[in-house]
Amino acid sequence: MSAPDLSALVSARLCHDLISPMGAIRNGMELLQMAPGEAQSPEHALIADSLETALAKLRYFRLAFGPADPQARQAFGEAVQVTDAMFTGRFTVSWETRGIDMARPRARVIYLVILCIEKSLPMGGNLHVRVTAETVDFSVEGRRTAPPEALWRHVTEGAPVADLRPDAVQFALLREALIATGRRIAVQFTETGATLNLTEVSPAPA
Missing domain, CATH: 3.30.565.10 (Histidine kinase-like ATPase, C-terminal domain)
Structure with a gap:
């Protein structure tokens, strides 16, 4: 296997392994916001926006840097x-x-x-x-x-x-x-x- 192939596989693995826990954090944030009496604070909004940005980058990088069948x-x-x-x-x-x-x-x-x-x-x-x-x-x-x-x-x-x-x-x-x-x-x-x-x-x- 060539070095570029290995590089693509490493990129895909990193993106895949990071997307799952970050998605779980996003789900946790959504549950917190649904709790009775829990209004969305500026802090919650900032965390949610940052998570969405990070997830979008990981998905894009997995397609751009990962292997392409x-x-x-x-x-x-x-x-x-x-x-x-x-x-x-x-x-x-x-x-x-x-x-x-x-x-x-x-x-x-x-x-x-x-x-x-x-x-x-x-x-x-x-x-x-x-x-x-x-x-x-x-x-x-x-x-x-x-x-x-x-x-x-x-x-x-x-x-x-x-x-x-x-x-x-x-x-x-x-x-x-x-x-x-x-x-x-x-x-x-x-x-x-x-x-x-x-x-x-x-x-x-x-």
Whole structure:
């Protein structure tokens, strides 16, 4: 088994093992709020919001960083739900599809691209993802873009990256995922936006 495969399994295991106890904490908070005479305090609301944010991140990271079975499918309804829960602040994601689902490896590539785009928008922005059977188009509107050029060159050209930081690991994973699924991505940033096009260059799961 390769190192990337082991890394994906470790990521999935960590996310899975953390989701269960955090879900139990959320259920406990709901029971406390249902107790007679127990009004929802600001403290309870803060804890509940923090739990929902953490659970949303864990679910998203499990899909983006975990293993992707080529035989498994990803429903678009789930993709929308996962991204809506994950991105609720300055960075938002909207979807346009033709009502088709995706193979999990393709969905994983999209999740990683979204993380890379988020990293390139320090002040936030709006991302629109258009998915067809053959291509995926990403269009970005933001206040200001700051794409890490060396990391994007690694994604598109395979240029080596020195001192990869943990908060940029999605770029290295995206490069590996593109190769594994036989896809390439064209990237063009402007001062306030970007367009990215994901296409298939060799036979791979849709």
